[in-house]
Amino acid sequence: MMPLPHPNADSRAYWEGTALGELRYQRCSDCGHAQFPPRAVCLRCAGALQWARSAGQGSIHSYTVVARAPSAAFKSAVPYVLVLVDMDEGFRLLLTLRDPQTAPTIGQRVRVVFESTEDPAICLPQAVQDGD
Amino acid sequence: MTHRHSALLSGVGNTRVGALPEASCLGLHAQATQGALADAGLSLRDVDGVICAYSFVEPYPMLSSVFCEYMGIQPAVTFSLQLGGATGATMIMQAAALVEAGYARHVLCVTADNRLSGMSRDGAVAALAGFGHPEFEVPYGLSIPAAYALVAQRYLHETGATVEQLAAIAVQHRAHAALHPDAHQRTPITLDEVMHSRTIASPLRLLDCCLISDGGAAVIVSAADTAADLRAPRVRLLGAGQGHTHEHLIAAPSLTDFGCKQAAARAFARAGVKTTDIDVAEIYDSFTITLLVELESIGFFQRGEAGPAAARGELGLNGRLPCNTHGGLLSFGHSGAAGGMFHVVEAVRQLRGECGARQVRDAELAFVHGDGGVLSAHCSLVLVRA
Numbered sequence: 464m465m466p467l468p469h470p471n472a473d474s475r476a477y478w479e480g481t482a483l484g485e486l487r488y489q490r491c492s493d494c495g496h497a498q499f500p501p502r503a504v505c506l507r508c509a510g511a512l513q514w515a516r517s518a519g520q521g522s523i524h525s526y527t528v529v530a531r532a533p534s535a536a537f538k539s540a541v542p543y544v545l546v547l548v549d550m551d552e553g554f555r556l557l558l559t560l561r562d563p564q565t566a567p568t569i570g571q572r573v574r575v576v577f578e579s580t581e582d583p584a585i586c587l588p589q590a591v592q593d594g595d
Numbered sequence: 596m597t598h599r600h601s602a603l604l605s606g607v608g609n610t611r612v613g614a615l616p617e618a619s620c621l622g623l624h625a626q627a628t629q630g631a632l633a634d635a636g637l638s639l640r641d642v643d644g645v646i647c648a649y650s651f652v653e654p655y656p657m658l659s660s661v662f663c664e665y666m667g668i669q670p671a672v673t674f675s676l677q678l679g680g681a682t683g684a685t686m687i688m689q690a691a692a693l694v695e696a697g698y699a700r701h702v703l704c705v706t707a708d709n710r711l712s713g714m715s716r717d718g719a720v721a722a723l724a725g726f727g728h729p730e731f732e733v734p735y736g737l738s739i740p741a742a743y744a745l746v747a748q749r750y751l752h753e754t755g756a757t758v759e760q761l762a763a764i765a766v767q768h769r770a771h772a773a774l775h776p777d778a779h780q781r782t783p784i785t786l787d788e789v790m791h792s793r794t795i796a797s798p799l800r801l802l803d804c805c806l807i808s809d810g811g812a813a814v815i816v817s818a819a820d821t822a823a824d825l826r827a828p829r830v831r832l833l834g835a836g837q838g839h840t841h842e843h844l845i846a847a848p849s850l851t852d853f854g855c856k857q858a859a860a861r862a863f864a865r866a867g868v869k870t871t872d873i874d875v876a877e878i879y880d881s882f883t884i885t886l887l888v889e890l891e892s893i894g895f896f897q898r899g900e901a902g903p904a905a906a907r908g909e910l911g912l913n914g915r916l917p918c919n920t921h922g923g924l925l926s927f928g929h930s931g932a933a934g935g936m937f938h939v940v941e942a943v944r945q946l947r948g949e950c951g952a953r954q955v956r957d958a959e960l961a962f963v964h965g966d967g968g969v970l971s972a973h974c975s976l977v978l979v980r981a
Binding site: 465466467468469470474478499500524525526527528529530531532533534535536537540543545547555556557558559569587 | 798
C-alpha cells in the first residue's frame with residue numbers, strides 16, 4: 464500500500480484542487496505572502512488566507528535519484544527521481560520527476576501533472592520536464 | 596576566566612556499540628548509567644534528576660518514568676526529551692539549567708536504543724521515513740537519506756565541492772574509529788571504496804551514510820559546588836545554545852545554511868569564545884554532507900572550504916580542526932539518541948586527556964553539536980577543561 468495523504472482542515476482545499484487538476488496554494492489576502500504547506504494562519508502577518516491557483520510551472524531547486532526505498536511500498540518504484548521545485552508563484556514542492564528525457568539539472572524547468580492513486584479521492588501532483 | 600558556577604559534566608559512559616542482541620533497550624540504558632556513575636564516583640542514590648530520550652524499539656510514551664521504575668529510583672525531577680539528533684546535546688543543556696537553578700544536584704542524561712537487533716533494517720529505515728511530512732513528503736517516498744541527498748546535490752551545485760571530498764570525510768571518520776576499542780566499524784576504508792559503495796540516493800552512497808547500531812551512552816551533569824564529591828570534576832559546560840528553522844525539508848528556508856548557525860553563535864556568545872579557540876569538535880555526522888554543511892554554516896570554514904579541507908586531512912587528529920575523534924555516527928555508531936550523546940562522551944574524554952592513541956594534544960576547549968530531523972533542530976555546547 465502506498466502511503467497516501469489524509470486531508471485535514473488545513474489541506475482539504477489543496478487535495479480537492481488536485482482531484483480537479485488544479486494546483487492550489489495559500490496566499491495571504493492582507494500581505495500577499497505565498498505559503499506551503501498549508502496552515503491556519505499567514506506566517507508573515509497572521510492575516511487571512513485564501514486559496515490561489517498556480518500555473519503549475521517551476522524550476523528544479525535540487526534533485527536526487529533514490530535507489531534505496533524507504534518502505535516496501537516503494538521497492539518496485541526504485542530508482543525514482545525526487546525534485547524540490549521552486550514554483551513560479553513563490554512556494555516549494557517535493558515531487559517525483561516522471562519519465563525524465565534528459566538527466567535532471569538544477570534550474571531546469573518543469574511543470575506539474577496530476578496522477579490518480581489507489582484512493583479515488585486523491586490525485587498526487589508530479590513533475591515532468593517542460594516541453595514534454 | 597573562572598568557571599566556578601558552571602555545571603560540571605561529572606561522569607560519562609558508553610556501552611559497547613554494534614550488534615548487541617543479548618541486550619534490551621532498557622538494559623542498555625542501565626549499562627550506560629552504571630558506566631557514567633562509576634566514572635563520576637557517584638552511586639545511583641546520588642542521582643536526583645533523570646532525563647531520557649526515546650526508543651524506536653521500545654516506544655514508551657513516558658520513557659523516563661519507565662526507566663526510573665526499571666532502575667528502582669525516585670528522582671526529584673524527570674522527563675523525556677525528543678529532538679532527534681539534537682536530543683543528546685539538548686539534554687545536557689537542560690540538565691545544566693536544572694542544576695544551576697538548584698532543582699537537582701546530579702542529573703543523569705541517559706540514551707540508548709537497539710535498532711540493529713531489535714528491529715529489522717527495513718523497519719528502522721521505514722520508522723525514520725516517518726519524520727517526513729505525512730501529506731507532502733511521505734507519499735513521494737522521501738527517505739531520510741533522500742532528504743539529505745537533496746541537501747547534498749544543492750550544496751555541491753552552489754560550492755563546487757565534489758563527491759571525493761564527501762568520501763574523504765567517511766575515510767577520516769573510519770580512521771578515527773579504528774583507534775577506539777568500542778567502535779562499531781573499525782576496518783579502514785579507502786576513497787575508492789566509499790565512491791564505489793552502492794548508491795542510496797544520489798549523490799550519497801552507502802558509506803556516506805551513518806551506521807545503524809545497538810548501544811547506549813550516559814552523561815551525568817552535576818552542580819558546580821559538588822566538585823569535592825566527584826572523582827574527576829574537570830569538565831564544565833561553558834555555553835550552550837539552540838537554533839530552529841523548520842522540521843520538514845520542504846519548509847527549510849535554505850538548503851545550505853541551517854539553525855546550527857544560530858545555535859553555535861548563541862553557545863559561543865555565552866561561553867565568550869570563538870570558532871578559532873576550539874581545540875576539538877564533535878559535530879553531528881548522520882551523513883558526510885551533514886558535517887560538511889554544518890562546518891561551514893557554523894563558521895569553522897568559509898563557504899566551499901570545508902570539502903577541500905577534509906580532503907587535505909584537516910579534520911584529522913593533527914589537523915586544523917580535529918573532528919569526530921571517536922569516529923562519529925559514520926563509524927563509531929548510531930543508536931538513536933545515543934548517537935548524538937556519543938559525541939558528548941568523546942568531548943569529555945578528550946578534555947580529560949583520556950583518549951590514548953586518538954587524543955588531541957592539549958585539548959582545553961571542545962565544541963559539540965547535534966542536529967535533528969533534516970538539519971532542523973540544533974543544539975551546540977562549548978565544554979572547557981577547568
